[in-house]
Amino acid sequence: MMVWFLRSYRPGVIFFIVLVALLIWLPGFFYQAERFGWVPVTGPLSDWMLADWSDQVPGKLIMIILTVTFAFLAVHLNTRFNFIPERTYFPALFIATLSAALPGTQVFHPVILAGFFLYFALKLLFQTYRYNGTSFHFFQAAILIGLGSLFYPPLIIFFLLIYIAQFVLRTFNWREWLTPLIGIFLPFYFYVGINFMVTGDWEPLPERFVKGITELIEWEDFTTAHFVFFGYLALLILVSSFSMIARFTTRKVSSRLYLVIIFWTFVISLAGYFLIPAASVEMLVIVALPVSYLFSSYFIISQPVWKCEILLWGYLMALGYLQISAYVL
Secondary structure, eight states, X not given: OXXXXXXXXXXXXXXXXXXXXXXXXXXXXTSOOOOTTOOOOOOTTTGGGGSGGGGSHHHHHHHHHHXXXXXXXXXXXXXXXXXXXXXXXXXXXXXXXXXXXXGXXXXXXXXXXXXXXXXXXXXXXXXXXXXXXXXXXXHHHHHHHHHHHHHSGGGGGGHHHHHHHHHHHOOOOHHHHHHHHHHHHHHHHHHHHHHHHHHOOOOSSOHHHHHHHHSOOOOOOOOHHHHHHHHHHHHHHHHHHHHHHHHGGGSOHHHHHHXXXXXXXXXXXXXXXXXXXXXXXXXXXXXXXXXXXXXXXXXXXXXXXXXXXXXXXXXXXXXXXXXXXXXXX
């Protein structure tokens, strides 16, 4: 059965996940899906991604490689910190499928780079748990968030996650609360300085960054397939959340704290989508990271297996319907 197969930690699962990712992307190499007015959000360091090649074969190939790499890095995070009860490739499956779920967004765009910056920032935050002395991981995480925001400006909202992590994982240390403010500022400081030396233009706050926050970009029209997919996704989130809450107190203290940080990552992702005008459906790549851990935890431990099978196949069928509708219906 599918769930039993994916619960295993065998190399064959890696091959299966890569194959699924390729199948999702394959039609886009031959047909162009309708974007419904969506264009990628770019920042001061990512305008070059709007080149013509970004939605052609080279851009799509780069995006596939980055997405699959991002998916398996998510597996490594759980292997390193063990907040899901077992080692599993489930997170990679959900990230690989959710990141490419909308055919119109299957182009090379900056949000995947933002996903990497967020991943490494999250890893640094986890490392602060039971760290002796003053930790500069928060400073480093802030630098990553600031640098990532120069590629994908809506990522700046995750600066809040640094202080949430401090509250959850650490006792108060004024140095640890001050250094992130310096860290988030540094990438902008160097960008403005280098840009001034190269072009002679003085922009204390880069115009492209401001536009990447305030410019309204919307997905103009949701189809029936979109409502089916996102409706099922919401149902699966609810089912997985109730299961997580029921078992939360049985987890190790460290696992519970890490899961709280992941929960806030999800909340901030949704807040970014609804509150930042320029953030649009491409945020699904970011949302996929915390959601993949939520789903993985559910499918790893929930019983009976037949119920998990039904829910998993339902997810895959909703995903398949969304893909088919973009090219055929």
